[in-house]
Amino acid sequence: AQTVTQSQPEMSVQEAETVTLSCTYDTSESDYYLFWYKQPPSRQMILVIRQEAYKQQNATENRFSVNFQKAAKSFSLKISDSQLGDAAMYFCAYRSLLGSGTASKLTFGTGTRLQVTL
Amino acid sequence: DVKVTQSSRYLVKRTGEKVFLECVQDMDHENMFWYRQDPGLGLRLIYFSYDVKMKEKGDIPEGYSVSREKKERFSLILESASTNQTSMYLCASSLMTSSYEQYFGPGTRLTVT
Numbered sequence: 001a002q003t004v005t006q007s008q009p010e011m012s013v014q015e016a017e018t019v020t021l022s023c024t025y026d027t028s029e030s031d032y033y034l035f036w037y038k039q040p041p042s043r044q045m046i047l048v049i050r051q052e053a054y055k056q057q058n059a060t061e062n063r064f065s066v067n068f069q070k071a072a073k074s075f076s077l078k079i080s081d082s083q084l085g086d087a088a089m090y091f092c093a094y095r096s097l098l099g100s101g102t103a104s105k106l107t108f109g110t111g112t113r114l115q116v117t118l
Numbered sequence: 119d120v121k122v123t124q125s126s127r128y129l130v131k132r133t134g135e136k137v138f139l140e141c142v143q144d145m146d147h148e149n150m151f152w153y154r155q156d157p158g159l160g161l162r163l164i165y166f167s168y169d170v171k172m173k174e175k176g177d178i179p180e181g182y183s184v185s186r187e188k189k190e191r192f193s194l195i196l197e198s199a200s201t202n203q204t205s206m207y208l209c210a211s212s213l214m215t216s217s218y219e220q221y222f223g224p225g226t227r228l229t230v231t
Contacts, residue, residue: 009158035219044122045208045222091160104149104168104212105176106220108160 006109023092141209
């Protein structure tokens with residue numbers, strides 16, 4: 001079974017600065033998807049960024065980018081020019097491409113709570 | 119925009135009560151999911167459905183059942199609520215193929231007293 005580990009329960013960043021959230025995972029599969037989801041306080045979880053394992057190029061979405069190290073099984077999220085609206089719980093998630101049924105499920109890490117200070 | 123709605127944001131029930139949590143999505147998604155979110159544990163999958171009347175157990179199905187009679191609606195049932203089922207419950211939906219992105223509802227915070 002796959003596992004996802006987020007070793008930083010809480011992080012803090014000053015507005016306009018850059019912060020990196022860590023995520024490692026364990027799998028024996030070669031093809032999979034990785035995701036970062038954001039859950040703002042009292043608001044719905046939304047997708048921030050996605051990475052296909054077969055792609056060597058790191059995904060980027062505006063101020064959000066990932067550092068995907070397949071051999072090291074590492075998938076960190078970098079937030080540049082942090083804004084107050086970035087304050088949220090961030091979850092790293094893994095999705096297998098094999099099989100069906102609950103193989104379609106997402107395996108989540110325990111989350112990192114990001115504070116953004118003035 | 120995909121919309122996933124859940125019947126209640128907050129719910130308080132007594133031990134032993136039968137509890138229904140409803141989830142509706144409006145994008146004709148085949149897959150629907152129920153997760154439980156607890157601090158320090160992340161999200162854990164309770165049940166999953168990939169078609170009407172089809173369901174599969176997730177990682178923590180004990181004490182729960184589900185119903186999917188229509189494609190857009192997926193219900194989570196606590197047959198006899200217990201205090202250890204106090205939690206945040208999140209519903210999600212996705213297409214069977216394509217981007218695999220899951221779209222989440224706002225969550226139901228259930229308290230069992």
